[in-house]
Amino acid sequence: xxxxxxxxxxxxxxxxxxxxxxxxxxxxxxxxxxxxxxxxxxxxxxxxxxxxxxxxxxxxxxxxxxxxxxxxxxxxxxxxxxxxxxxxxxxxxxxxxxxxxxxxxxxxxxx
Amino acid sequence: xxxxxxxxxxxxxxxxxxxxxxxxxxxxxxxxxxxxxxxxxxxxxxxxxxxxxxxxxxxxxxxxxxxxxxxxxxxxxxxxxxxxxxxxxxxxxxxxxxxxxxxxxxxxxxxxxxxxxxxxxxxxxxxxxxxxxxxxxxxxxxxxxxxxxxxxxxxxxxxxxxxxxxxxxxxxxxxxxxxxxxxxxxxxxxxxxxxxxxxxxxxxxxxxxxxxxxxxxxxxxxxxxxxxxxxxxxxxxxxxxxxxxxxxxxxxxxxxxxxxxxxxxxxxxxxxxxxxxxxxxxxxxxxxxxxxxxxxxxxxxxxxxxxxxxxxxxxxxxxxxxxxxxxxxxxxxxxxxxxxxxxxxxxxxxxxxxxxxxxxxxxxxxxxxxxxxxxxxxxxxxxxxxxxxxxxxxx
Numbered sequence: 153x154x155x156x157x158x159x160x161x162x163x164x165x166x167x168x169x170x171x172x173x174x175x176x177x178x179x180x181x182x183x184x185x186x187x188x189x190x191x192x193x194x195x196x197x198x199x200x201x202x203x204x205x206x207x208x209x210x211x212x213x214x215x216x217x218x219x220x221x222x223x224x225x226x227x228x229x230x231x232x233x234x235x236x237x238x239x240x241x242x243x244x245x246x247x248x249x250x251x252x253x254x255x256x257x258x259x260x261x262x263x
Numbered sequence: 264x265x266x267x268x269x270x271x272x273x274x275x276x277x278x279x280x281x282x283x284x285x286x287x288x289x290x291x292x293x294x295x296x297x298x299x300x301x302x303x304x305x306x307x308x309x310x311x312x313x314x315x316x317x318x319x320x321x322x323x324x325x326x327x328x329x330x331x332x333x334x335x336x337x338x339x340x341x342x343x344x345x346x347x348x349x350x351x352x353x354x355x356x357x358x359x360x361x362x363x364x365x366x367x368x369x370x371x372x373x374x375x376x377x378x379x380x381x382x383x384x385x386x387x388x389x390x391x392x393x394x395x396x397x398x399x400x401x402x403x404x405x406x407x408x409x410x411x412x413x414x415x416x417x418x419x420x421x422x423x424x425x426x427x428x429x430x431x432x433x434x435x436x437x438x439x440x441x442x443x444x445x446x447x448x449x450x451x452x453x454x455x456x457x458x459x460x461x462x463x464x465x466x467x468x469x470x471x472x473x474x475x476x477x478x479x480x481x482x483x484x485x486x487x488x489x490x491x492x493x494x495x496x497x498x499x500x501x502x503x504x505x506x507x508x509x510x511x512x513x514x515x516x517x518x519x520x521x522x523x524x525x526x527x528x529x530x531x532x533x534x535x536x537x538x539x540x541x542x543x544x545x546x547x548x549x550x551x552x553x554x555x556x557x558x559x560x561x562x563x564x565x566x567x568x569x570x571x572x573x574x575x576x577x578x579x580x581x582x583x584x585x586x587x588x589x590x591x592x593x594x595x596x597x598x599x600x601x602x603x604x605x606x607x608x609x610x611x612x613x614x615x616x617x618x619x620x621x622x623x624x625x626x627x628x629x630x631x632x633x634x635x636x637x638x639x640x641x642x643x644x645x646x647x648x649x650x651x652x653x654x655x656x657x658x
Contacts (some may be wrong), residue, residue: 197336197394201357203359208396257397258363258397
């Protein structure tokens with residue numbers, strides 16, 4: 153039991169220490185969802201467009217998630233519910249979103 | 264009458280030429296400005312027309328491309344090849360005008376326009392409702408086949424030259440119309456002079472002959488002076504008469520060209536004007552060498568008479584006149600009132616007088632000029648106001 157706990161903390165701390173804000177705060181929770189973070193990125197992008205808009209809208213959504221403004225389908229939300237309000241600090245949230253944007257943005261990816 | 268009219272109208276006077284020139288320059292400039300404006304207007308409307316036609320095709324392309332972007336958007340995790348089409352090139356920009364991907368050459372897209380031409384390429388900008396791949400603007404670019412442009416230029420050139428021609432013909436017609444009153448008065452004056460001169464000959468000859476015959480020896484000094492004055496006056500009238508007949512009747516006569524010894528002729532003419540020269544207390548400087556010219560003697564006499572009588576007429580009391588003769592050159596100078604530089608080009612125009620206080624018809628110098636031109640001589644005028652004038656004749 154203790155071992156297990158120890159192991160968990162070690163894994164968790166190494167995890168948190170080694171990875172960036174996005175991987176720490178977003179990926180774990182999304183891992184269990186059927187739509188990939190990239191898929192959600194594209195959904196969000198489709199509605200909000202350019203970088204500035206995208207980031208501002210996402211930040212707002214993460215702070216105040218709501219069924220009415222979600223870009224996910226009703227079916228998806230009925231099954232998985234609305235996400236919880238993010239309690240991350242402004243700095244961490246911004247950092248995570250910036251990384252998220254850089255990871256999936258279309259710029260420079262098309263051939 | 265018709266002969267006279269022809270003679271009067273076949274050549275334009277300098278002053279006429281000047282006003283005609285001014286009018287034509289103004290008119291032509293106006294016509295050109297008008298034509299340029301019209302052409303620009305025509306060009307623009309044709310361009311608009313062409314673009315409207317082109318727009319239908321381009322928006323069809325944009326529609327197709329949008330559909331392809333939509334597909335790519337949904338499969339972006341698996342595919343990353345931007346959809347291409349051989350009929351056009353395209354580019355996508357996000358709502359911050361940042362370039363997401365571009366196949367087109369133009370870098371500075373004018374997002375405020377829907378369709379425009381730049382660098383010989385037509386650009387069409389479609390605003391997307393859904394930001395596929397984050398794109399707000401889809402730019403479609405096709406080569407502008409310059410055919411229509413060539414067509415427009417051809418039209419502008421053809422219609423333009425026709426219109427220009429019509430305008431210019433109209434302009435010449437206008438110019439003629441507006442010169443006509445001037446023309447008419449000259450013709451009228453010419454006819455009047457012709458009619459009157461005819462009647463002058465006999466009385467004038469009688470006066471001059473009788474003055475010559477008068478016995479001055481038995482005359483009182485007072486009367487001698489009076490006679491001299493009559494003599495001058497009669498000779499002035501005679502010179503004028505000669506000029507007028509020359510002007511109106513000369514074309515009915517043939518030139519009798521012969522080698523003319525100028526020196527004795529000059530002496531004879533100075534002698535003829537002697538009384539006048541004396542009465543104005545002018546000093547006369549003769550500096551003559553032997554020289555000759557092949558010319559109608561009557562015509563050369565007209566030149567000399569007119570130049571000498573001008574030198575006397577426009578001189579001041581106690582001034583001087585001079586005559587210098589060299590081979591191929593005759594100069595007659597005076598210390599008279601002079602003539603303004605700007606007026607020199609017009610002094611040979613008929614009926615042009617610069618000094619209202621002196622009488623005359625203003626035809627003397629126009630005759631001089633006519634003869635000078637006829638015999639391909641050159642005439643030069645150097646003058647300074649209140650100092651005097653030199654007229655140099657070369658042949």
